[in-house]
Amino acid sequence: MSATSDELRYVYAVCRPLDAPLAADLTGVGGVPPRQLHHEGLVALVGPVPARDFAEEPLRAHLENLDWLSETARAHQRVIGALASVTCPLPLRLATVFRDDSGVRAMLEEGAERFWRILDRIDGCVEWGVKVHLESADSSDKYSSDNRSSGNHSSDKQTSATAGATSEKPLSGRDYLRRRRQQRTAQEEGWQRAEAFAQRLHEELSRHADDSRLHAPQNSSLSHTPGRNILNAAYLVPRAHSEEFVELVDGTKDEDTAGLTVELTGPWAAYSFTGDDAESGGGAGRSR
Template sequence: MNAVNDDPNGDGPHHDGPHHDDLRYVYAVCRPLAAPLAADLTGVGGVPPRQLTHAGLVALVGPVPERDFAEEPLRAHLEDLDWLSETARAHQRVIDALTSVTCPLPLRLATVFRDDSGVRAMLEDGAERFHRVLERIDGRVEWGVKVHMESEESAAPRAPADAPRPSGPGSGRDYLRRRRSQRTAQEESWQRAEAFARELHETLSQRADDSRLHAPQNTELSRAPGRNVLNAAYLVTRADSEEFVELVDRTKDEDQGTSRLRVELTGPWAAYSFTGDEKDRAE
């Protein structure tokens, strides 16, 4: 028999159910929770999520109005950065709360179904994959590590505005020589940065159960200073996370010479980068 628990935590007073014209926003899929979520947890639209249980799986869902989340209005909303940011924060708030009590498989932002039956069908159709992935990420969290290299331009001291400029017959040749020297220094710095990133990734991968290399971040979009050399995710057991963090922190204290490297650690997160499996990635 299919069981639907309309209470966000599986116990306590029931929240008013969704209106007949509301859609179902699905945050994540997980195993039945061994501990309750925070009583004051709210998701998209300020509404507490509830648990919908089917096929031995739990989908965390919340009602959302069709006027905002039907296909056409949703497409328009996704172009509204303010709306998108607010929705993403509410989505992440639920995922973070869920990650504190279990190891969820988070779904994409704005995953919406017509009704509870649609959510059950999703759980039924994907049950084999969901169970397989949940088994693999059980007891584990994701840590993100980025390495940035400060640009030559931002690092180089600027000459005073009133500094005399070189002149004379040899200035052109001197200028070209300086430019070649700068390009050589930049290339050497980049090679050192790449070597450091490769070595760091190999070291961290040995301490993780799995790892993913993502494409370097676009500096203009991320607004992070410098050039992104490494953008990686690591799946680490909760028990080993403290040691993993200490290992990353030690790299921050190392002198990286003239490469001007910055190591950034984020997490712990739900295992966003590890919710697929080999078959999913091949497809």
């Protein structure tokens, strides 16, 4: 298929030849169905996109447009998700484009060794994401309070009543500083407990995964998740063991995690394990 001067090739992922067809109604960027481009045993999933949007200059401008970026990312993920349901793909970066099919084939040929190495590593696996959040600092005393975590509501009422009775009395400088020290101590203890819990959880989950990856904590204002992100990790898990892995994460609900939220996402294509730097791993994995 030859390309026209106003058309480029958008590449979603690289994979092995598919054992099952993709959904007939699957569409990608621009509402166009993706197609398979074969080259020496590898497959690139590609689709045509207009140069007016994806050539270097207009693409740079579009990437500053959050609405355009969000729409493109959803279309990209839609194709990757469909592909992950029938194989273990190596997803490429958002907006990876080439001039024509020849450029895509050249990419497959030049990167063949790396592609095969990564495809072998992620074969039969999916990615699960686990995040641990600590409630916001202004309520961290709730996390560290023995009374509240044990459900002692009468103590809470007494404290509230006492606070109400004394709220009109001005604090002395000494009392103010003492309260501030108590608040900081409670906050620090809450963070330490949360970090210790997150470390234990990560070590346990890593033992049940082929590989793990620690990502930088997310900014709550960007993720729209309240509280402080203590753990942001990804785990490469064989599909056959995914149910066991999910049950392991769900089991944290039976632990003393007052003030903490454990969030599980997935299964995804192995986004976090498709770079060469992932070969060093982020934790101990199971032997296969």
